[in-house]
Amino acid sequence: RLKSNGVLDEEWGGVVVGINGGVFDVGTLSDGKVIIGGEFTEISGYSRNSYARLHFNGELDRNFDPGDGANGPIFAVALQPDGNILFGGQFTQVGEYEQNNITRVFGGEQFALGRVEFRTPRIEYDEGVATYELKVIRSGKVQEPVTVQYKTVDGTAKEGEDYTAATGDITFEKGGREATISISLLDDELAEGSESFTIELTSEAVGIDLGGRTSMEVVVIDNESSASLDQLAYEVRESDGEVVLAVNRFGGLGEESTVNYAVIAITATADEDYNAAATGVLTFAPGAASASLIIGIVDDLIEEPTEQLAVTLSDPSEGLTLVGELTATVTVLDNDQPVPGLTTFEKGMIPPDSGWSSSGSKPWYAQTDQVYEGSYALRSGKITDSQESILVLERETGAGTGSFHVKISSEQDWDYLEFAVNGRVLAKWSGRVNWRKFEFPLQAGNNRLEWRYRKDPSTFAG
Structure with missing residues (x-):
């Protein structure tokens, strides 16, 4: 410390302080005491790791005991108006606490007993x-x-x-x-x-x-072996694909044990909304604290309300006791929400005022015998020789790519399904063609899409 005239104050600190390492920053409290931070482990024979408080004359203030202190150097000291102190440096722990590079400690006497x-x-x-x-x-x-x-x-x-x-x-x-x-x-x-x-x-x-x-x-x-459901309510979206139900085991984990389960449809339907055996056995391996049941969730294309199923536990093996509620409920949220501008045929018909229409000798219709996905697909009318069945979609669209899946069964090279956009034929199919995807370009504006199935004048097949 220097006096006000710049001369060394020989009565302050110096050898008396006896610091065994570098001091990088200091701060003065309102009562004249000094906080120091640096890279040292001892002051005047007392353990002080990286920070300490000195009396106004530079001697160690032993009433300020930081215990283990910081486990790395302190480079910056900042004093707050309430007398507390901020330290910044390169450390990961201060006393008993994990503190990464910055910490605050009490600088006054408000906690004189620690x-x-x-x-x-x-x-x-x-x-x-x-x-x-x-x-x-x-x-x-x-x-x-x-x-x-x-x-x-x-x-x-x-x-x-x-x-x-x-x-x-x-x-x-x-x-x-x-x-x-x-x-x-x-x-x-x-x-x-x-x-x-x-x-x-x-x-x-x-x-x-x-x-x-x-x-x-x-x-x-608990040292008596018991098992319980991890949670009583699950919520899952169709698109999640599965739901995992956990059963936890407590105490007596050394031996294998089992518990029966039953999957019960409430408003959800087995094989249509979820895939799981109606009954089964969960097995806890030796040492295992939990076992899981995986139920597959069917992601269909049907707009439907929220549906539920339940899982019930029963019949634990010898030495295992079931505790708590034994039934968990799974709520399946439908993800087939109506999309503006998108038409589906999942109500078993061509929706009116949708831009879709059918004409010709026999109209196209929604059916369930031949379906690519979902529950319904449109099929051409059941026409005879020299007849045709026409399906039209007129819709305002942006520029991009359209697509559909098509399946054909007709007399090879005589009966055809044609697809045209705005009067231009883009594809023709004949014979037997299994489901395939067809993509086509769309221009921005009003577009007319037409599917026309024609049979030739002679009778043969298709």
């Missing part, structure tokens, strides 16, 4: 083990002793049935950074799946920071 919290917010324990110990940690300023309180709170696990209720005090002695809470689980003989309760930390002590993990979820893993 922070107390659980080491983890969630933990799983086996029902069959009677007692467990949970870790509670203290970070920041640990120069003074502090006491906090804890209590258990019911969740799906209930005190007296699944665990023993507990309340009490946790005391950290001077310099202490870790304490334990003992909890007792009750091993019943009920197959009930995993359950949980919480433990909460509280304190009325002034100067303690309880802003971290002050609540821990304790999950009790």
